[in-house]
Amino acid sequence: MTDQRKGSDAEPTTHFGFKNVPESQKAEKVAEVFHSVAAKYDLMNDLLSGGMHRLWKRFAIELSGVRSGNRVLDIAGGTGDLTKKFSHLVGPTGQVVLADINESMLKVGRDRLLDLGVAGNVEFVQADAEKLPFPDNHFDCVTIAFGLRNVTHKEDALRSMLRVLKPGGRLLVLEFSKPTNALMSKAYDAYSFAFMPLMGKLITNDSESYRYLAESIRMHPNQETLKSMMVEAGFDRVTYHNMTAGIVALHRGIKP
Template identity: 55%
Template sequence: MNESSPKQDASSGNAPGTTHFGFRDVPVGEKQKLVGQVFSSVARNYDLMNDLMSLGIHRVWKRYFVGTCQVKRGDRVLDLAGGTGDIALLLRDRVGQAGSIVLGDINGAMLRVGRDRMTDAGKVAGFEYVQLNAEKLPFPDASFDLVTIAFGLRNVTDKDAALREMFRVLKVGGQARVLEFSEVKSDWFKPIYDFHSFQVLPRLGRLFANDADSYQYLAESIRKHPPQDELKGMMQAAGFSRCEYRNLSGGIVAIHTGYKV
């Protein structure tokens, strides 16, 4: 991938039968494979690169995300795009020994990293690992008290389908939470953020992971993700009630919340 200008993220619609993969339009059927290649490539360096890219702030975002979830001891939780397990590990203390967490990810390499990480930390009981597609969840209706997805929704081909599935598998009264990169709100900060995204991140990827292209895609995928109010509307359309969002770090990320009533 070339280091494209952030101005290429214009919100023009995709041609019929295509979707976006970063700033490229690709056939709908190819996006899942292309995203899979990205995350298979970055899996082993994922945590290191998150620290480098965000200067460690991603850990604060995730702790706040989990710390403000509606969850209690004994709950059953589904963590989608669970990756290396950092959200699931934080949730484990919240649900206690009587609770359980299903860590789901479409990418087998990421799922293995998460499972190995938990095992190395001595965290075995109460976890399940399922390779799955968020657009077609392999669970019965009303299976979970909480469904989370952190930094994964933007990589899903059919986000509306994924949100409908999250709604379907929630119990009545359950909560869904989405932590995702969003739209920066301060005009003065946008050029700095764009420089970091399109100039710094690919170079960090090349230097520390020998993979500039994957991190170029990740920067582009953030710009293509629906901004705050649009995603809120998508959650409402999927059936969620009491939808709201909270910006963190000036809108670099946002936490979206919805309930099944």
């Protein structure tokens, strides 16, 4: 959420990690981070999560309810993990749109999926989650995995996702969240602020991008706050499931 500071000529600010920056600068700064990490994104995901991100994504797919003939939007789809699975589920009569605001991530995802032979029912679109360029009532399911925390105006993005969903359609938000016990929280802090930047430095020669990613997780709304934001945006039957002691949460909401 943004910090709406008022002043005669002051621009509202928002967080970029632990820093406050003008709202107009956040998207560019986030883009720089993901341009930097795109080439090694999959490798770093496996290393930093111990492969757990694959299990978290599998659970999201299981709860998505996606089936043959559905139309699915994978926002912040990055290197295409979810899109690959959804492509098989929807089959030749369905469609999956992999959308990402970052050109470098979109290229990595497109190249990877084409190399894997995933084509025909997949479209790649560079798009801003806050202003999705799709018709109203268009998708059966919308997902955003590990992307919402990087969005400047999360409320606008949630309303945009609601708009493009068909009535009865599902939104799934898979995101890092708040650990459910103090001991885990302390261990996770130590891991995030020491190990993650170190691995970023060793493997990508970029510790600052991984420091931002750790900070952005801490600034993201907790489980109950995000649930309330989804309800406020207009979603019904909003629930969430904690995974790995709350390090990750999967929120699910239905369009009325």
